[in-house]
Amino acid sequence: MENFDYHRPAKLADAEKIIAKQKEGVLMSGGMTLLPTMKQGLAAPSDVVDLSGLGNVGIKVMKTKVTIKAGTTHAEVAKSGDLKKAIPALAVLAGEIGDPHVRHKGTLGGSIANNDPAADYPAALMALDATIITNKRAIAADKFFKGLFETSLRRGEIVTAVDFPIPEKAGYAKFANPASRYAIVGVFVANHGKAVRVGVTGAGPGVFRQKAMERVLAKDFSADAVAGIATKVDDLNEDMHASAEYRAHLVGVMAKRALKAAK
Numbered sequence: 001m002e003n004f005d006y007h008r009p010a011k012l013a014d015a016e017k018i019i020a021k022q023k024e025g026v027l028m029s030g031g032m033t034l035l036p037t038m039k040q041g042l043a044a045p046s047d048v049v050d051l052s053g054l055g056n057v058g059i060k061v062m063k064t065k066v067t068i069k070a071g072t073t074h075a076e077v078a079k080s081g082d083l084k085k086a087i088p089a090l091a092v093l094a095g096e097i098g099d100p101h102v103r104h105k106g107t108l109g110g111s112i113a114n115n116d117p118a119a120d121y122p123a124a125l126m127a128l129d130a131t132i133i134t135n136k137r138a139i140a141a142d143k144f145f146k147g148l149f150e151t152s153l154r155r156g157e158i159v160t161a162v163d164f165p166i167p168e169k170a171g172y173a174k175f176a177n178p179a180s181r182y183a184i185v186g187v188f189v190a191n192h193g194k195a196v197r198v199g200v201t202g203a204g205p206g207v208f209r210q211k212a213m214e215r216v217l218a219k220d221f222s223a224d225a226v227a228g229i230a231t232k233v234d235d236l237n238e239d240m241h242a243s244a245e246y247r248a249h250l251v252g253v254m255a256k257r258a259l260k261a262a263k
Contacts, residue, residue: 002044008053012135012158015049020156022047027158029071029110032102051109056160061086066164070109074098077108087128088263089170089188093120096174098181109159112144115151115206117237118182122207124172125162126199127188133161147206167192169221171262173254174202177241184242185250189213189258191221198255203247204236213255223256 009015019025025047028034037043056071061082068077077083078095097103097111097120111121112132124130125141132139135158144152153159167190174186183202187210190197196217198210216225231251236244 001038001041004038004045005047006050007047008050010053010055012054012056012160015051015054015158016135016156018047019049019158022049025049027051027113029113030073030106032098032106032110033114033116051158056109059083064166066090066166067161068108068164069161070159071107072109074103074106074108074111075100078103086166087164087170089172089190089258089261090124090128090164092261093124093172093188096120096176096181102181108162112162113151113153113159115145115149116182117148117205117207118177118184118186118202120172120174120183120186120201123183123186123188123199123201124164126207126209127190127197128164128167128170128199129190129192129197130165131163132159133163134159138163142209145207150206165192169262171258171260173257173261175250175254185247185254187251187254187258189217189255189262191217191262194218196221200231200251202237203231203251210251210255217259221259221262223259226252226255226259 007018026045028050056069058069059080060067074094074097084091130141132144170190172188174183185203186201188199196214198213201207212229213226231248233244233248236247238244
């Protein structure tokens with residue numbers, strides 16, 4: 001690990017000022033991805049701006065939406081009683097991320113800003129039609145995730161919260177890597193009444209919506225409805241864990257499980 005300057009501001013305005021002055025600086029939330037990459041020499045920032053000092057944590061459940069502040073840990077999301085009543089699938093998802101250490105340090109904001117192609121939260125944000133709130137603007141989930149470790153965040157832009165519309169029903173299921181617990185394939189389904197959205201993570205170089213499933217589920221929100229729908233293997237990930245063909249198959253399997261678990 002290379003030398004770097006460490007900053008832990010207590011105010012958002014101070015974090016903005018610090019990162020604006022550091023061309024080679026990076027923002028850190030839980031550090032569950034950044035610190036390992038720095039230890040491996042894959043990242044060597046001049047400055048690390050730790051956002052954990054902002055105290056930006058909490059979950060607020062309202063009549064039609066849930067707002068989760070960016071610094072809220074996965075463990076806090078998983079154990080929230082209010083969230084379990086409003087969007088139980090989101091609490092389930094958070095409880096299946098990594099191991100206890102990761103869940104107690106990793107944050108919602110850090111996860112989505114990093115946009116790992118096998119992370120769980122992006123599938124939920126896409127399916128729930130979430131809105132990402134930053135210190136500059138509000139961004140729809142469909143426009144936020146751009147590809148492999150890429151988002152629409154601009155230099156110095158900081159995620160502060162995420163708004164999740166409360167669906168009629170939602171479910172999540174993933175086929176997890178047994179070591180890392182990252183999703184080899186994860187599928188989040190959400191019934192919004194007039195529309196259904198299906199977010200898929202792990203299968204491709206970035207999260208995507210399975211729109212063929214969305215169309216049939218809008219008429220019949222059941223596992224049987226997606227039985228004959230295949231996911232194209234084009235551009236799907238292929239590695240030592242699973243071939244593109246197997247991942248395409250898993251999309252269907254996980255979608256059925258998510259639908260059966262939806263509530």
